[in-house]
Structures are given as structure tokens and as C-alpha cells.
Amino acid sequence: MPSSVMPTSRSGVPGSPAAVSAVGLRKAYGDKTVLDGIDLRIPAGSVFALLGPNGAGKTTTVQILSTLITADGGQAQVAGHNVATSPDGVRAAIGVTGQFAALDDLLTAEENLLLMADLLRLGKREGRSRTGELLERFDIADVAHKRAATFSGGMRRRLDLAMTLVGAPQVLFLDEPTTGLDPRSRRTMWDTVRSLVAGGTTVFLTTQYLEEADQLADRIAVLDDGRIVAEGTADELKARIPGSHVRLRFPDPAAYGRAAAAFPGAGQDDENLALRVAGDGGLGTLRTLLDRLDTAGIRAADFSVHTPDLDDVFLALTGHGTTDRGTTGTAAPPHPEETPR
Amino acid sequence: MSTLAYAVHDSMTMLRRNLKHAIRYPAVGFGSAMTPILMLLLFVYAFGDAIGAGMGGGRGAYLDYLTPGIIVMGVAAGSMSTSIAICSDMTEGIINRFRTMNITRSSFMTGHVVGSVIQTMASAVLVVAVALAVGFRSGATPLEWLAAAGFLTAIAFGVTWLSAALGLISKTVESASNKPLLIQFLPFLGSAFVPADSMSPGLRWFAENQPFTPMTETLRGLLSGSRIGNDGWISLAWCVGIALVGYAWSRSLFNGATRR
Numbered sequence: 001m002p003s004s005v006m007p008t009s010r011s012g013v014p015g016s017p018a019a020v021s022a023v024g025l026r027k028a029y030g031d032k033t034v035l036d037g038i039d040l041r042i043p044a045g046s047v048f049a050l051l052g053p054n055g056a057g058k059t060t061t062v063q064i065l066s067t068l069i070t071a072d073g074g075q076a077q078v079a080g081h082n083v084a085t086s087p088d089g090v091r092a093a094i095g096v097t098g099q100f101a102a103l104d105d106l107l108t109a110e111e112n113l114l115l116m117a118d119l120l121r122l123g124k125r126e127g128r129s130r131t132g133e134l135l136e137r138f139d140i141a142d143v144a145h146k147r148a149a150t151f152s153g154g155m156r157r158r159l160d161l162a163m164t165l166v167g168a169p170q171v172l173f174l175d176e177p178t179t180g181l182d183p184r185s186r187r188t189m190w191d192t193v194r195s196l197v198a199g200g201t202t203v204f205l206t207t208q209y210l211e212e213a214d215q216l217a218d219r220i221a222v223l224d225d226g227r228i229v230a231e232g233t234a235d236e237l238k239a240r241i242p243g244s245h246v247r248l249r250f251p252d253p254a255a256y257g258r259a260a261a262a263f264p265g266a267g268q269d270d271e272n273l274a275l276r277v278a279g280d281g282g283l284g285t286l287r288t289l290l291d292r293l294d295t296a297g298i299r300a301a302d303f304s305v306h307t308p309d310l311d312d313v314f315l316a317l318t319g320h321g322t323t324d325r326g327t328t329g330t331a332a333p334p335h336p337e338e339t340p341r
Numbered sequence: 342m343s344t345l346a347y348a349v350h351d352s353m354t355m356l357r358r359n360l361k362h363a364i365r366y367p368a369v370g371f372g373s374a375m376t377p378i379l380m381l382l383l384f385v386y387a388f389g390d391a392i393g394a395g396m397g398g399g400r401g402a403y404l405d406y407l408t409p410g411i412i413v414m415g416v417a418a419g420s421m422s423t424s425i426a427i428c429s430d431m432t433e434g435i436i437n438r439f440r441t442m443n444i445t446r447s448s449f450m451t452g453h454v455v456g457s458v459i460q461t462m463a464s465a466v467l468v469v470a471v472a473l474a475v476g477f478r479s480g481a482t483p484l485e486w487l488a489a490a491g492f493l494t495a496i497a498f499g500v501t502w503l504s505a506a507l508g509l510i511s512k513t514v515e516s517a518s519n520k521p522l523l524i525q526f527l528p529f530l531g532s533a534f535v536p537a538d539s540m541s542p543g544l545r546w547f548a549e550n551q552p553f554t555p556m557t558e559t560l561r562g563l564l565s566g567s568r569i570g571n572d573g574w575i576s577l578a579w580c581v582g583i584a585l586v587g588y589a590w591s592r593s594l595f596n597g598a599t600r601r
Contacts, residue, residue, distance in 0.1 A: 066441045067440070067441060068437060068440055068441060088443050091441055091442055091443035092443040094441065095441075096437070096438070096441040098434060098437060100434045101434060102433070102434030102435050102437055102438035103434070103435060103438075104358070104435055105433070106361075106362050106365060106366065107358070107361065107362075111361070115354070115358055116442075118354040118357075119351065119354055119439070119442055119444050120442070121347075121350060163438070164438075167442075
């Protein structure tokens with residue numbers, strides 16, 4: 001029974017046993033390689049985010065780890081069970097909430113939860129109490145006797161997660177849990193994830209929202225085109241790209257030339273007549289900077305302050321940014337969405 | 342609990358789910374009883390005199406001839422509704438939830454098939470009730486009625502497994518809901534409505550060699566005391582054959598879906 005096996009460590013520190021580990025996972029559909037050698041190690045009791053654009057292979061990774069599909073190569077362990085040789089052991093320890101709510105529309109919210117309790121063989125009394133508890137916790141007690149088909153998107157997602165939690169899983173897979181949710185429902189989902197982690201659950205999350213990974217995850221892996229291109233804490237990833245800087249643009253080549261001489265350490269962008277001066281963008285730094293420009297008698301056309309966020313990290317690491325394709329901004333390029341069926 | 346006890350428990354849970362669907366949305370089950378009932382009334386009251394006269398009897402005699410055929414047709418068509426239920430589960434998210442849970446794999450299919458057989462037999466009872474109400478008279482003993490019920494269950498079981506496989510190969514619920522038409526049409530090309538030997542030679546050959554003719558003749562024999570002869574064994578063999586093919590096909594389709 002899943003509820004009787006609790007993780008030994010609740011700290012999520014790197015030394016604790018791995019709840020999920022994978023070496024060299026590969027998967028291809030026809031001649032299209034979806035996963036090209038994925039390595040993972042997720043300590044028990046931590047939150048791990050797999051960040052990537054549509055089509056990067058996030059859902060495929062979750063499907064392999066949750067025993068829905070088999071990998072073409074490599075191996076993976078979840079909660080101490082090999083996904084290929086002991087899928088039932090894995091299934092007894094995990095809960096999966098996918099991108100699309102997996103509920104029985106014809107049954108009521110309560111019946112959906114009781115169905116899970118029956119399938120988990122919890123017994124009548126425990127099933128009832130678990131169901132009541134989850135209805136309260138996910139704020140769907142007042143609609144417990146309404147059919148799931150009548151629920152709004154946010155309510156469906158809450159019921160879906162509640163169903164996943166009937167078995168108190170050790171390892172929880174959340175595949176894009178907030179895609180399509182309004183901001184308020186998204187916050188609620190985040191709070192839920194945090195409280196689960198506080199209770200010792202290991203969470204494996206996929207997302208295409210940088211903010212979500214930053215908010216929730218202890219460690220983040222950036223997945224791009226079937227490969228993990230970077231892994232670390234949010235801060236470690238941010239440290240991998242150039243730090244804060246002030247960008248100064250000049251009206252003419254003469255001013256630009258003099259400024260370049262005045263700031264010998266600055267990065268030069270000749271094409272745009274702009275300099276990148278390292279600095280944190282604080283008031284003191286800015287004042288010093290502007291004083292130096294005044295002293296040298298140079299007028300800047302404009303300036304802007306850049307602080308790196310995960311967006312920068314993402315673009316820098318995946319190369320899908322300004323450098324490669326001339327696109328700026330937040331969204332990754334429009335890969336076709338994967339639909340392995 | 343042993344593996345077998347788990348399998349029974351999980352299958353019962355799935356069966357309860359499907360019966361709950363059926364009770365909550367009786368339209369589906371009711372619909373599968375309505376078609377044979379309307380056919381029965383249409384053929385008896387609209388065509389009954391003419392066909393009955395052609396067969397050397399009257400409307401009453403035709404009702405007695407027709408009823409077993411209508412029951413077999415209803416059971417076969419009703420069993421086909423499984424494909425819609427299975428296809429709808431497969432195309433919605435719930436199947437992936439079941440697949441990531443530690444439950445007996447086969448319980449999903451078993452629950453659907455057993456649930457469908459129960460529903461089909463319930464609508465068969467309705468069809469028999471209407472037939473009796475409009476004047477169908479059977480000289481069958483209780484034992485023969487029991488044998489008829491068992492025989493119909495065998496047909497339902499076989500056709501349901503075939504229907505389950507058709508549900509699994511259907512990509513959309515719409516295409517799943519078209520497939521039963523094939524099975525619904527077959528009894529027309531058999532001895533359900535008129536004797537096979539009154540048909541044109543090519544059709545007659547088909548009618549005599551397709552499964553629904555011996556099935557209809559067997560039920561006719563059980564309910565009206567006519568000779569069953571080899572038809573009993575032939576139709577049971579058909580039931581077993583259809584069930585085995587349907588079961589093996591469903592099983593490989595269902596398992597195959599997880600091996601990608």
C-alpha cells in the first residue's frame with residue numbers, strides 16, 4: 001500500500017536517497033528523436049522542475065517515469081523500483097497529474113474520489129474519510145455531489161489533483177499543472193505543491209513557465225530538443241549567464257568612441273553604438289557611472305538596466321533567443337506539440 | 342490478498358463504475374432496447390400480415406417466427422455499445438490515470454465487458470416483455486427459458502469482446518459509434534426476418550453460413566419447440582470463436598497501447 005511507505009528523508013538535501021534517478025533515457029518515434037539521453041537524480045523530499053518549450057520532451061519524460069510508455073534506451077528508478085522491470089512497484093508509489101484532467105465526467109466529484117479509493121483498495125471507512133478530507137482541502141466539498149462534467153477548468157484541475165492524492169503518493173508527477181489556469185488558480189496550485197513538499201512528498205514538475213520553476217523548484221533542469229542543457233538551482237542557473245549590467249547607447253560614433261575609451265572594461269556593441277557596463281543597477285552604481293560620463297563630457301542617448309532572470313538563462317542555454325533566430329522575448333520557438341499516442 | 346483476489350476486486354470496482362454510468366444515463370441502455378422493439382412493432386404491424394401470409398400463416402404466426410430473431414438482433418446490437426464506452430474512456434484522460442495505478446491491468450476491460458453483458462441482458466428482458474405484451478406465445482418450459490437466457494448471454498459475451506476490440510481501434514467516439522451498424526445489419530441477411538431458403542441463391546448461401554442464422558434458429562428452437570439440430574453446436578462454436586478472437590485482439594491492442 002502506498003500510504004504505508006513514507007520517504008525516509010524529508011529534508012530534500014542533496015545527500016538524501018534519490019526518489020527519481022535516470023541514466024541515458026532515450027525515446028524516438030519513428031525517426032524523430034524525442035529524448036536523446038536524459039540523466040536525472042532527484043533527492044527524496046525535493047521539488048524538481050523540468051523546464052522547456054513545447055516539444056522539448058517533457059511529457060515523454062514523465063510518461064516514461066510514470067510507466068505509461070517504455071524507453072528505447074537507458075534506465076530509470078522511481079521510489080527504488082526500476083520502471084522497466086518493476087512497473088507495479090513504481091505505480092504503487094507514484095501519483096500522476098497530467099496536462100489534461102483525468103477524471104470521470106459522468107461521476108460526481110465524490111464518486112471520482114471514491115473510485116480512486118476503491119482502486120487503491122483502501123477499504124470503505126478509510127476511503128470515505130480520505131475522500132471527505134480531500135474534498136475539504138481542495139475546496140470542492142460544496143460541489144461534491146455535482147458531476148465533474150459541470151466543473152470549470154480550475155475545479156477540474158483541483159479534483160484531478162485530489163484524485164491523484166487519494167493514495168498519498170511518495171513521488172508526485174505534475175505535467176504542466178498550471179497550463180491554461182487563471183492566475184488565481186495558479187497560485188492555489190503552487191500553494192498546494194508547497195504544502196505537499198512540506199509533508200515529505202517528492203515533486204517532479206514540468207513547466208514552460210520560468211516563474212513557476214523559480215517559485216517552486218529546488219532544482220531545475222532545462223530540457224531542449226530531448227537533451228538537458230543545464231541543471232542546477234535557480235540561482236546557479238542565473239549565475240551561468242552574464243550578470244547585471246547597464247546598457248548605454250550613444251547618439252553618434254564619436255561619442256561612442258570616447259565612451260569606449262572611458263570604460264575600457266565594458267562590452268562593446270559597435271553596430272548599435274552601445275556599451276555593456278557591468279554593475280548591479282543600484283542607485284550608487286548609476287550615479288558613479290553618470291558622473292564618469294559627465295567628467296568625460298559624453299552624452300548618452302539612453303540607458304537601461306538589465307538583471308538576469310530565468311528567461312535570459314533559458315534563451316542563453318537553449319540558444320533559441322536573439323542570437324540564433326532573431327526572436328526576442330519570452331516564448332520559445334513554436335515546436336509542434338508532442339502527442340505520442 | 343492474492344493476485345486473483347486483486348483481479349476480482351479491481352474488476353468489480355470497474356464494473357460498479359460502468360453500471361453507475363448505465364444507471365445514471367439510462368438513455369444509452371434504453372436506446373439499445375428501443376431499436377429491436379421498434380423493429381418488432383414495425384415488422385409485426387406493418388409487414389406482419391403480408392409476410393405472414395407469404396409464409397403460410399398470419400400476423401400471429403409471424404410474430405412467433407420473428408421474436409427470436411429480434412431478440413438475437415437486439416442482443417448483438419446492444420453488445421456493440423461497449424465499443425463506444427471503451428473508446429470514450431481511451432480518448433479521455435482517465436485511462437492514463439488507471440494505467441499509472443497499481444491495479445490489475447485486465448480489470449478495465451473485464452469491467453466494461455461484464456457491465457455491457459449485464460446491460461444487454463437487461464434490455465433483452467425488455468424486448469421479451471414487449472413481445473409477450475403484443476401477443477408472442479412461447480411453449481417453452483422454464484428450463485428452456487433458462488437455456489435461452491444462457492445462450493443469449495453467450496452471444497452477448499462473444500459480441501461484446503469483439504466490440505471491445507473495435508472500440509480500441511477507433512480513434513474517435515464517432516467512428517466507434519458507426520461500427521455497430523455492421524452487426525445490426527447482419528441479422529437482416531439471415532433467418533431473423535424471413536427464412537433463408539426464401540432468398541436469392543447468393544444471399545441464401547451467405548445467410549446459411551453467417552453466425553446469426555444458426556443463433557436465431559437455436560433460439561427459435563428453444564422458445565417455440567422447433568428442431569434445433571446442429572444449429573445449437575454451430576452457434577455455440579461461433580460464440581466461442583467470436584469471443585476468443587475479440588478477447589485476443591482486445592488484449593493485444595490494450596497491451597500494445599502501453600508499449601510505445
